[in-house]
């Protein structure tokens with residue numbers, strides 16, 4: 001099984017076109033790399049920067065904070081007065097993320113809710129412009145069902161790692177132990193792609209991401 005859904009030379013080429021991070025974000029990238037903490041890949045970050053520059057959301061919900069890297073990165077693209085709510089179940093990561101959010105001076109903008117997102121997501125109130133699902137894939141449908149009514153028209157839902165090292169697209173890559181999770185992902189993607197109120201694309205970048213836009217007048 002390959003670890004990468006794209007040829008390495010393609011990834012390297014794309015990554016080399018993206019401006020290098022500096023300052024605290026660079027420090028966090030090094031911290032995550034040294035400890036094998038899975039934060040968004042560089043090419044995914046580059047793509048999301050383009051999307052966020054266009055979208056300029058006011059309220060973002062993220063599921064899966066880890067050390068706070070993606071939240072801190074997203075926060076530079078928020079509209080004035082905007083907010084990010086990020087959900088993390090791991091106590092240790094939540095503490096590190098809170099600390100990093102504070103060090104980045106974003107504690108008034110990024111609000112972390114600790115606990116299993118299956119439960120905490122039901123406490124998130126108010127309209128959302130962007131949802132980033134980057135945690136336990138088996139629950140993506142549940143997360144979707146809870147947040148969709150609160151997503152504004154023109155709002156976007158991004159799900160990371162949905163091609164799952166290629167296994168989602170090719171049974172020949174799929175060992176038995178991953179059957180259940182891949183079935184969840186396939187069913188969820190099928191649901192997103194057929195949803196009448198969404199336009200969805202599957203993008204083969206990083207480990208694969210889906211990008212869905214809610215239809216309707218903005």
Ligand SMILES: C[S@@+](CC[C@H](N)C(=O)[O-])C[C@H]1O[C@@H](n2cnc3c(N)ncnc32)[C@H](O)[C@@H]1O
Nearest residue numbers: 039040064066069070088089090116117135136
């Ligand atoms: C891939 S990491 C998130 C990386 C982060 N979004 C970034 O790019 O900087 C996934 C995170 O989801 C968290 N997670 C997994 N299951 C969860 C759940 N049920 N509720 C909340 N967080 C969960 C994990 O503890 C882990 O920190």
